[in-house]
Amino acid sequence: MKLHVVDPSAYTPPYDHALCAALARAGIDVELFTSRFPYGDPPAADGYARTELFYRSARGAPASTTRRAIKLAEHIPGMLRYRAAAAAADLVHFQWLALSSIDRHLLPRGRPLVFTSHDVLPRQRSLHSRAEQQRCYRHFDAVIVHSEHGRMRLIRALDLPPALIHTIPHGAFAHLAALAPQPLPADLPPTTAPVVLCFGLLRPYKGVDVLLDAWRGIADAELWIVGRPRFDIASLRAVAPANVRWLPRFVSDGELAACFRRADIVVLPYREIDQSGVLATALAFGSPLVLSDVGGFGEVAQAGAARLVPPADPDSLRRVLLELLGDRAERGRLSAAARALAAGEWSWDRVAARTKAVYDSLLS
Numbered sequence: 162m163k164l165h166v167v168d169p170s171a172y173t174p175p176y177d178h179a180l181c182a183a184l185a186r187a188g189i190d191v192e193l194f195t196s197r198f199p200y201g202d203p204p205a206a207d208g209y210a211r212t213e214l215f216y217r218s219a220r221g222a223p224a225s226t227t228r229r230a231i232k233l234a235e236h237i238p239g240m241l242r243y244r245a246a247a248a249a250a251d252l253v254h255f256q257w258l259a260l261s262s263i264d265r266h267l268l269p270r271g272r273p274l275v276f277t278s279h280d281v282l283p284r285q286r287s288l289h290s291r292a293e294q295q296r297c298y299r300h301f302d303a304v305i306v307h308s309e310h311g312r313m314r315l316i317r318a319l320d321l322p323p324a325l326i327h328t329i330p331h332g333a334f335a336h337l338a339a340l341a342p343q344p345l346p347a348d349l350p351p352t353t354a355p356v357v358l359c360f361g362l363l364r365p366y367k368g369v370d371v372l373l374d375a376w377r378g379i380a381d382a383e384l385w386i387v388g389r390p391r392f393d394i395a396s397l398r399a400v401a402p403a404n405v406r407w408l409p410r411f412v413s414d415g416e417l418a419a420c421f422r423r424a425d426i427v428v429l430p431y432r433e434i435d436q437s438g439v440l441a442t443a444l445a446f447g448s449p450l451v452l453s454d455v456g457g458f459g460e461v462a463q464a465g466a467a468r469l470v471p472p473a474d475p476d477s478l479r480r481v482l483l484e485l486l487g488d489r490a491e492r493g494r495l496s497a498a499a500r501a502l503a504a505g506e507w508s509w510d511r512v513a514a515r516t517k518a519v520y521d522s523l524l525s
Contacts, residue, residue, distance in 0.1 A: 183513035307436035308457020333503035358424035368430035
């Protein structure tokens with residue numbers, strides 16, 4: 162089987178890499194079509210080919226107006242260029258569509274198409290956006306989601322046929338946990354206090370404000386908020402307690418690994434989500450997890466790998482954080498369950514086997 166995996170904007174290089182490498186280990190001839198990752202070098206291709214076909218002229222600061230304008234101008238030519246290249250594939254698996262209302266008209270033809278719905282439904286909800294998403298999904302022969310919660314949302318909200326949608330876990334990023342140790346970023350001075358880590362792109366729906374409210378009154382520990390902001394966080398920083406450390410930038414894989422190895426607890430206080438790459442990272446490191454009870458997070462808690470709190474409830478979040486900070490044995494239990502999940506249902510070889518089964522069903 163000749164497979165193309167397509168992520169035009171390089172939205173999720175760690176996921177693309179882990180999936181392609183696992184599918185290659187499963188005996189599939191895999192080629193990843195993507196673009197240059199603007200924040201650094203992506204993981205080296207391992208058993209698969211990698212082609213940077215999209216946005217070849219886009220240079221400059223990742224969030225600059227110039228770069229966005231160049232990408233917009235290059236988008237349709239890049240999709241058409243890929244449609245021609247897709248003639249060499251038996252099956253095409255898209256990870257993201259940057260402009261779904263346009264891209265659905267530019268998809269390859271004459272071969273099975275699979276789409277992974279990383280964001281199950283648009284956060285800016287409207288009748289138009291849902292209708293557009295429904296039209297887009299119906300161009301694919303299979304849609305993969307990362308939780309049973311996400312599968313049911315698509316069936317109920319978009320009236321999609323259940324047979325179209327397949328639940329396959331995200332996969333725990335073992336390649337990050339296997340990196341050689343390196344020092345913490347200089348922005349995070351060493352401490353002997355317990356560390357609670359909130360990691361990832363900072364967006365309003367991720368509940369950093371709720372976490373800061375919960376952190377008031379928690380002493381003898383540090384809260385590390387690490388990740389590139391996608392909104393103005395000045396007001397949050399102004400009211401943050403003194404034992405909050407900020408690292409508001411993109412961090413390398415080595416820095417990421419150092420942060421997760423140092424953390425005693427990882428917290429994801431999201432208001433909404435289906436599933437999370439940060440959670441997948443924490444599982445690989447065996448991090449004790451505190452999660453909002455949203456989306457597919459409850460499915461991880463059911464496996465014993467996380468504690469749940471109601472979303473947007475700082476009092477409940479504070480209570481659980483204090484409980485875990487004072488209970489090393491419970492943190493150890495959560496850590497063991499996280500490692501077991503990462504080595505089991507969330508292992509990439511298991512993910513690849515289930516994904517290959519979807520491919521085989523479309524090709525048979």
